[in-house]
C-alpha cells in the first residue's frame with residue numbers, strides 16, 4: 685500500500701514526513717495555495733529521507749516546464765492533473781520520467797476513461813473534482829485495474845478507502861489543520877495503514 689502525502693510547502697512538513705515515512709511526498713507546481721517555488725522545492729527534496737519518493741504535481745502546464753522542474757529537482761515521479769493526453773505522457777515516458785496520471789471521476793463512465801491511461805502511465809490516480817463532495821469510493825469500486833485513490837481522505841474515514849484495496853492512497857487537506865500539515869493527523873493515517881497491512885497479512 686503506497687501512502688502519498690501531498691502538498692508539502694514547508695521544511696517542517698518534510699521533517700514530519702521523515703519521522704512517519706510515507707512512501708511518497710507531493711510538491712505542487714500548479715496554481716494552488718499549496719504551490720511551492722522551485723528553490724524551496726529543491727530544499728524539501730534534499731531534506732527528505734532517500735526512501736521517500738518525490739512527486740511533482742502539475743496541471744495542464746507546458747511540457748517544457750514539467751521537464752525543466754522534474755530535471756532540476758530530480759523528481760521520482762510527475763503527477764498530471766489536467767487534460768494531458770497520451771502523446772504528452774508518452775513524451776515524458778520516452779525521456780525517462782515516471783508518470784502518475786490523475787483522473788477526476790464522478791460517475792462510472794469516468795472509470796472507463798481512466799482505465800485507458802493504465803497503458804501508458806506508471807500509476808493512475810482516481811481523484812474527485814476539486815470542490816466536489818462526492819464519495820469517490822462509490823465510483824472507484826467499479827474500477828477493475830490498479831489505482832491510487834485520492835479525494836477527501838481523512839484519518840476518520842481512511843478505512844473505507846483502504847477496504848477498496850487500492851495500490852495507494854493520496855491525502856492532502858485531510859492531514860492539515862488551518863492550512864498546514866498536521867503531524868498528529870499524518871500519524872493517524874500511517875497507524876491505520878499499518879493496522880490494515882497487518883490484517884491483510886493475517887487474512888492471507
Ligand SMILES: O=C(O)c1ccccc1NCC(=O)[C@H](O)[C@H](O)COP(=O)(O)O
Pocket residue numbers: 690691712714715716717718741742743765811834835836837854855856857858
Ligand atoms: O492541492 C491542490 O491545490 C492541487 C491543485 C492542482 C492540482 C492538484 C492539486 N492537488 C493534488 C492533491 O493534493 C491530491 O492528489 C488530491 O487531490 C487529494 O486532495 P485532498 O482531497 O485534499 O486530500
